[in-house]
Amino acid sequence: MARHEGQVVFVRHALPGERVVARITERAKGFLRADAVEILLPSPDRVIPPCPFAGPGACGGCDWQHADWPAQRRLKAQVLREQLTRLGGIEDFTGIDGFADLSELVEALPGGPLSWRTRVQYTAGPDGRAGFHRHRSADIVPVDRCRIAHPAIQSLPVLDRHWPPGSAVEAVASSTGDTAVVARASRTGRPTGAVPQVRESVAGREWSLDATGFWQVHPHAVAAFTGAVLQMLRPAAGERAWDLYGGAGVFAAALAPHCGPVTVVEADARAVSAGRRALRDLRNVAFTRADVAQALANPRWRAVDLVVLDPPRSGAGRPVVEAIAARSPRAVAYVACDPAAFGRDVRTFGELGYALTAVRAFDSFPMTQHFETIGLLSPANP
Ligand SMILES: C[S@@+](CC[C@H](N)C(=O)[O-])C[C@H]1O[C@@H](n2cnc3c(N)ncnc32)[C@H](O)[C@@H]1O
Numbered sequence: 334m335a336r337h338e339g340q341v342v343f344v345r346h347a348l349p350g351e352r353v354v355a356r357i358t359e360r361a362k363g364f365l366r367a368d369a370v371e372i373l374l375p376s377p378d379r380v381i382p383p384c385p386f387a388g389p390g391a392c393g394g395c396d397w398q399h400a401d402w403p404a405q406r407r408l409k410a411q412v413l414r415e416q417l418t419r420l421g422g423i424e425d426f427t428g429i430d431g432f433a434d435l436s437e438l439v440e441a442l443p444g445g446p447l448s449w450r451t452r453v454q455y456t457a458g459p460d461g462r463a464g465f466h467r468h469r470s471a472d473i474v475p476v477d478r479c480r481i482a483h484p485a486i487q488s489l490p491v492l493d494r495h496w497p498p499g500s501a502v503e504a505v506a507s508s509t510g511d512t513a514v515v516a517r518a519s520r521t522g523r524p525t526g527a528v529p530q531v532r533e534s535v536a537g538r539e540w541s542l543d544a545t546g547f548w549q550v551h552p553h554a555v556a557a558f559t560g561a562v563l564q565m566l567r568p569a570a571g572e573r574a575w576d577l578y579g580g581a582g583v584f585a586a587a588l589a590p591h592c593g594p595v596t597v598v599e600a601d602a603r604a605v606s607a608g609r610r611a612l613r614d615l616r617n618v619a620f621t622r623a624d625v626a627q628a629l630a631n632p633r634w635r636a637v638d639l640v641v642l643d644p645p646r647s648g649a650g651r652p653v654v655e656a657i658a659a660r661s662p663r664a665v666a667y668v669a670c671d672p673a674a675f676g677r678d679v680r681t682f683g684e685l686g687y688a689l690t691a692v693r694a695f696d697s698f699p700m701t702q703h704f705e706t707i708g709l710l711s712p713a714n715p
Contacts, residue, residue: 341364343365344369346369349408350376352372353372355370378401382399383480392467393466402446403436409694412672413439417679421677423689429692432692438692440694444553447699448482448484448487450551451507451551453486453504454502455492455501457501461496462492483552491504501519507532507548511529530543535555542607546581546601546603562584562707563587566664568591574588574637576595578643578645579643586611589612595618596618597620629657635660636661637657638663639662639664640662667707668706670705692709
C-alpha cells in the first residue's frame with residue numbers, strides 16, 4: 334500500500350519499501366489500484382518470478398511470485414497481525430502464543446513454493462485455449478503450464494486441447510494418485526458429464542469424494558491443520574466435540590480417537606455422505622447435514638467441550654459465534670482461510686469472554702497472498 338498526494342494506492346507487483354513507477358489500473362471510491370511497471374529501488378526480498386506469466390497485465394493467479402519464499406511468509410504474518418489489530422481489536426500480542434517472532438509465525442509446508450496445487454480451475458478464452466483470468470478482468474491469459482500446479486495436474490489433457498469458449502475446466506489430482514477433469518459450459522454451469530470420484534488419504538484413512546467437492550488444495554494441508562488442531566485442543570476422553578463446517582469430517586476423524594462424541598455439521602449433502610462412508614468405523618462420530626447457524630439455533634444442541642470451526646472465507650459471523658459461546662466450550666480451534674473474517678470473529682469471541690491465546694499459521698498457498706490461520710480461543714476467565 335502506498336500513498337500518492339494523500340490518496341491510498343494498492344500497488345500490485347511491488348514489495349514494501351520499494352520505490353517503483355506505478356501505472357494506475359483502477360480508480361475506486363477512496364483508493365486507487367496500480368501495477369508496479371518499473372522497479373527503481375528493489376527490495377532485498379525481490380526475486381525473478383519463476384513463472385513467465387506472472388507480472389503486470391498477465392495471469393492474475395499468483396500475487397507474490399516476485400518475492401522470495403521466506404519474505405512471502407513474513408508478509409503474511411504481518412497481514413495477520415494487522416488484521417487482528419484492525420478488525421480483531423487486539424493491540425497487545427504478548428499473551429498470544431505464536432507472535433514472538435513474526436518471521437517464524439507462518440510455517441512452510443513440505444514441497445517448496447511450486448508444484449503444490451492439487452485443484453486448478455481454468456477458463457477457456459475466445460480461441461478455445463484454457464488459461465487464467467487477468468487480474469480483475471474477464472480476459473483469459475493462455476498459459477503453457479501453471480508452475481504452482483501439482484505435476485499430476487500439469488500432465489492432464491487440458492492445455493493442449495480446445496474447449497468451447499467460456500468453459501470452466503477443473504483439474505484435480507488427489508493424494509492417492511487419482512486425477513479428474515471436469516468441464517462446465519460456464520463457471521456457474523452444471524458439469525457437462527458425470528463427476529468422477531477421487532480418493533484422498535490422510536493418516537491411513539481414505540475418503541472417496543466428488544472430484545469437485547471441497548478438499549484442501551495443498552497436499553500437506555490436512556495433516557498440518559489436523560495436527561495443529563489436536564495440539565491446541567488437547568482433547569481428553571469423554572469430552573464432547575463439534576466439527577462445524579466439517580466437510581467430509583477430516584477434523585472429526587482426528588478428534589474421535591481421543592474424545593467423543595464428535596458431531597460434524599456440514600451443509601453439503603455430498604460431503605456428508607462421503608464423510609459418513611469414510612468414518613463409518615468411528616462409532617462416536619455423527620454427521621448432521623445442516624446450515625451451522627440453523628443447527629445451533631436449536632436448543633437441542635446443548636453444552637459442548639471442544640469446537641472446531643472451519644467456515645468459508647466469509648467467516649462464521651456473529652450468530653454462530655454467539656451460539657458457540659453460549660454453550661461454554663473449554664476450547665475453540667478456529668481454522669481460517671481469510672484473516673479479515675478471522676479478525677472480525679475473534680473480536681466477537683472477545684466480547685463474549687473468549688480470548689485468542691495461541692495462533693499457528695501455514696503457508697498452504699505459496700506464491701499467493703493467501704494462507705491458513707488456526708487460532709485457539711479459550712475462556713478469558715475460566
Ligand atoms: C473451508 S471448508 C472446510 C471443510 C472441512 N473442515 C475440511 O477441512 O475439509 C468449509 C465447509 O463449510 C461448508 N459450509 C459452507 N457454508 C455452510 C453453512 N452455512 N453451514 C454448514 N456448512 C457450510 C462447505 O460446504 C465446506 O464444506
